[in-house]
Amino acid sequence: MTQKKIFFVLIAISTVSLLLHHGGHLNLTFEAFWLGCPSSTLSSAQGSSGPAPKHTSISFLKTHKTASSTVQNILFRFAERNNLSVALPVTTCDHQFCYPRPFSTHFVHPHTTPPDIITNHLRFSRAELRRLMPNNTIYITILREPGAMFESLFSYYNQYCLSFKRVPNGSLETFLDHPWSYYRPEEKDSMYARNTLTFDLGGDKDRPSIGAPAYAKQFAAEVERVFSLVMIAEYFDESLILLRRLLSWDLDDVLYVSLNMRTPDSKSNLSSQNTAKIRAWNAIDSVLYDYFNASLWRQLRALGLSCVEREVQLLRQSRDRLVRGCFGGYLPPLRSASQITNKELRPWQPSAKVAIVGYDLPINITQKGHVPLREECLKMIMPEVQYTRLLLRSESLRYRRRFPLRNSQQILQSAGHVRAHREPPPPSLIPQPSENMSQSTRRVLQLS
Structure with missing residues (x-):
């Protein structure tokens, strides 16, 4: 094998080793090459x-x-x-x-x-x-x-x-x-x-x-x-x-x-x-x-x-x-909504006759080294209703920062596709941090 071929082989091995060392997060192009798949x-x-x-x-x-x-x-x-x-x-x-x-x-x-x-x-x-x-x-x-x-x-x-x-x-x-x-x-x-x-x-x-x-x-x-x-x-x-x-x-x-x-x-x-x-x-x-x-x-x-x-x-x-x-x-254990202690993780229940399960996340769950649960991990197991309300709060805060001088009536009038009589979201529909939430959930709800 020539020195040039040996050089390219070493480069390829080093590249693969480096990517695997960093968790194997391969981009689309490299995955296609590695798997022999079309791009x-x-x-x-x-x-x-x-x-x-x-x-x-x-x-x-x-x-x-x-x-x-x-x-x-x-x-x-x-x-x-x-x-x-x-x-x-x-x-x-x-x-x-x-x-x-x-x-x-x-x-x-x-x-x-x-x-x-x-x-x-x-x-x-x-x-x-x-x-x-x-x-x-x-x-x-x-x-x-x-x-x-x-x-x-x-x-x-x-x-x-x-x-x-x-x-x-x-x-x-x-x-x-x-x-x-x-x-x-x-x-x-x-x-x-x-x-x-x-x-x-x-x-x-x-x-x-x-x-x-x-x-x-x-x-x-x-x-x-x-x-x-x-x-x-x-x-x-x-x-x-x-x-x-x-x-x-x-x-x-x-x-x-x-x-x-x-x-x-x-x-x-x-x-x-x-x-x-x-x-x-x-x-x-x-x-x-x-x-x-x-x-x-x-x-x-x-x-x-x-x-x-x-x-x-x-x-x-x-x-x-x-x-x-x-x-x-x-994964955290699957439990029915009534058994889940964190209300931000309780899935909506259609009736008492059918149980929809969610993930019961202990309040004190930590990663290795006692690092608090990442927000992205919490959101991955968050039910639809809670995540939708969380996103609405985040979008609303971002909107108000972009248009700080507009009052709610002006906002409704400026949105041509929204009827002017609609009221702004009542506070009860926007989740707020509470004392019984985990620290991670608290941080998620404070996001803008």
């Missing part, structure tokens, strides 16, 4: 020799019971790390954009405009989102297999959705035997009882059966024209690989822990017969899921399944490393 789609499309800049204009349609809360948390944390603005609902809409009403720019809090990212629940309206978001916005959503999704919806909204509430003994099997005996299309919350994915995407959940198959195919094609990526919950990590490549993000940008999960005893095992009944009842959702599940796998095969498998392994290793760095080796 990101955006980088290739732009014909650039180097990695494309991270894309920051994102509209994520947060669908129901599809692992979308976990994606939302990824986007919230990315926005904070990169000093991006997140569109958040006005307080009269709570933590959703006045769902189930079709989305309107009127529902966006004026302190959070113009936004880079939007991710809270809304019913999709492309026209209204185009008015709000930048022209280069990338649209993303996530779907879940209709049988598992409907079982989750039935359990989660059993005491809210009247179509479910009137079923004797709260039996899913009874509902599936005669759904039209309990379902009322015009009732409040009926969107949880039939074709919920279609409704969230702005479609017609109650299209008559005679025209439903043709409508479903047409609607799936329309969704594909708008959304650059439709993730699939059953293949969550594989979907994240496509997401980060689409956005030219680093692997560290899509690390996560699962949120908004039910306890095992809240779940029902579906027979194949009941799964078939659910898919027939949610026929449009079923077409959508099958269409985009096939689309996802076409994209994965184009990337190379062996490449995807290696990236998924790297993703999981990086996630384990993050957990070790945050919590000393293991």
